[in-house]
Structure formats: C-alpha cells, structure tokens
Amino acid sequence: MNGRLIYVMGPSGSGKDSLLRQARDTLAQQPGGLARVCFAHRYITRPVGMDAENHIALSAAEFQARCRAGLFALHWHSHGQDYGIGLEIEQWLARGFTVVVNGSRAHLDVARRRYAALTAVLVSVSPETQRRRLLARGRESVAAIEARLARTMSLDGGTEAGAWLIDNEGPLIEATQQLLRLVAPAEHPMSALPTA
Numbered sequence: 001m002n003g004r005l006i007y008v009m010g011p012s013g014s015g016k017d018s019l020l021r022q023a024r025d026t027l028a029q030q031p032g033g034l035a036r037v038c039f040a041h042r043y044i045t046r047p048v049g050m051d052a053e054n055h056i057a058l059s060a061a062e063f064q065a066r067c068r069a070g071l072f073a074l075h076w077h078s079h080g081q082d083y084g085i086g087l088e089i090e091q092w093l094a095r096g097f098t099v100v101v102n103g104s105r106a107h108l109d110v111a112r113r114r115y116a117a118l119t120a121v122l123v124s125v126s127p128e129t130q131r132r133r134l135l136a137r138g139r140e141s142v143a144a145i146e147a148r149l150a151r152t153m154s155l156d157g158g159t160e161a162g163a164w165l166i167d168n169e170g171p172l173i174e175a176t177q178q179l180l181r182l183v184a185p186a187e188h189p190m191s192a193l194p195t196a
Contacts, residue, residue, distance in 0.1 A: 003093035005115045006183055007103040010123030011151070012079075013130035013137070015168040015175070017053040019123055020102060022176045023183060037183055038092045040101045043072070043084040049139075053102065058082075074114070076107040079144075093117075098183055108163075119182060120163035129169060 010016035020039065027033035042055045045063050058066070063082045067075055072084035089099045093115075103111060105122070112118055125133075134145045164182060168175040 002096040003117065004098045005089070005093060005111075005118045006098060006100045006121060007108065007111055007115075007118050008100060008121045008123065008179070009103050009105045009108065009163070010125075010168075011105075011130060013133040014123045014125045015133065015172065016102065016123045018172060019166070019168060019175050019179060020100065021054070022172055023100070023179045026176060026180060027184060033184065036096070037098045037100065038089070040085055040089050040092075040099060042102050043086060045082045058084075074101075074103070074107060074111055076104050076110075078104060078106065100183055121166060121179065121182060122163040123166050123168050123175070125168050 008016060008020060024034075024039045027037060042053065043058050043063065043066070044055045045058055045060050046055070048055060048057050060082065063084065066072060066084065067082075071087050073087045073089050075082065075084040077083070083104065085101050085103075089101065092099050103120075108120060112120070131145060134140065135142075164178075166175050166178045
C-alpha cells in the first residue's frame with residue numbers, strides 16, 4: 001500500500017469529532033485539498049444524532065453480518081457499542097491516498113500490526129475539560145462519565161506511546177492546524193508538532 005493511514009485517537013470529550021470535522025471542512029475549502037485525502041466514516045451500532053459524529057448507523061445484527069463477511073478493516077467493541085472501519089480504506093491506501101480514521105486507543109496495537117504506514121495521533125485535554133464536555137453533551141449518567149474518565153487515566157502513557165500529541169484545550173483552529181500538518185504536509189508544513 002502506497003498511502004498513509006492517520007489514526008486519530010482521543011477519549012470522549014476530547015473534541016476529536018469536532019477536530020476531524022473542522023480538518024475535513026478546511027481541506028474542502030482549499031483547491032484540491034481533498035484530492036489525495038479521504039476521511040473514513042465509522043460504522044457504529046448507535047443511532048446518528050445531531051451532536052454525534054457523522055457515522056453510519058448499523059444494527060447489531062448488521063454489524064455482526066459485515067464482521068463475519070470480512071467487510072471491516074478494523075473493528076472493536078467499546079462502551080456497549082460496536083465500531084468498524086470499512087475495508088474500503090485499503091483501496092484508498094492502495095491508490096496512494098492519505099486516509100484519516102477515527103480510531104480507538106485500546107485498538108491501536110492491532111492497527112499498527114495491520115498497517116505499517118500508520119501515524120498515530122492522540123487528541124488530549126485535561127480531565128476537567130473532558131468532564132465538562134461530557135456533562136454538557138448529556139448522553140450519559142454521571143457514573144458513566146466518571147467511568148470514562150477513569151478509563152482515560154488508565155490508558156494514559158500506554159499503547160499510544162510515540163503518537164503525535166495534539167492539545168485540544170484551546171481554540172479549535174489551533175488543533176486543526178496541527179492535524180493538517182500531518183494530513184496535508186505540503187500545504188501545512190510540519191513544524192513544532194509536539195509528541196507524546
């Protein structure tokens with residue numbers, strides 16, 4: 001495969017979905033910005049909502065049928081939902097595209113074994129910011145949010161070692177520019193990108 005896989009991770013509440021959406025929209029406004037970049041949709045056993053990522057909703061039965069048929073390049077289970085990245089990304093990579101996926105930190109080692117040309121990106125915020133954003137989202141109980149925060153702490157410094165670190169505490173445009181330096185380095189030269 002000649003393309004690059006940009007594997008973006010981050011706990012719920014880190015602003016990862018907003019960052020990916022802003023990066024895609026920014027490239028779309030530039031002439032030829034998306035000519036060699038594809039942002040992959042995730043397949044999730046969760047209904048599409050106004051405040052959630054732009055994913056493809058599948059029933060549990062549909063998801064398992066696709067999984068058995070080998071239609072996912074990557075898949076995992078987290079917080080009661082199934083997540084998948086479609087096999088179409090391998091066609092995009094084979095054609096030399098840079099492919100951006102919304103990945104799972106717990107699944108990073110599997111992804112690294114499957115894709116040699118993988119660049120891991122970790123979107124990070126403080127526990128206080130994560131808690132505030134999760135509470136504002138209103139999708140989970142306080143107990144569930146605290147469980148997410150505990151999981152974030154348990155994974156910190158683990159499998160994501162060596163990932164590019166993007167601090168998403170400040171204005172979204174700043175984090176977006178950092179991500180775009182990885183996704184489209186010709187238009188956004190690599191400079192002063194911190195790593196974990």
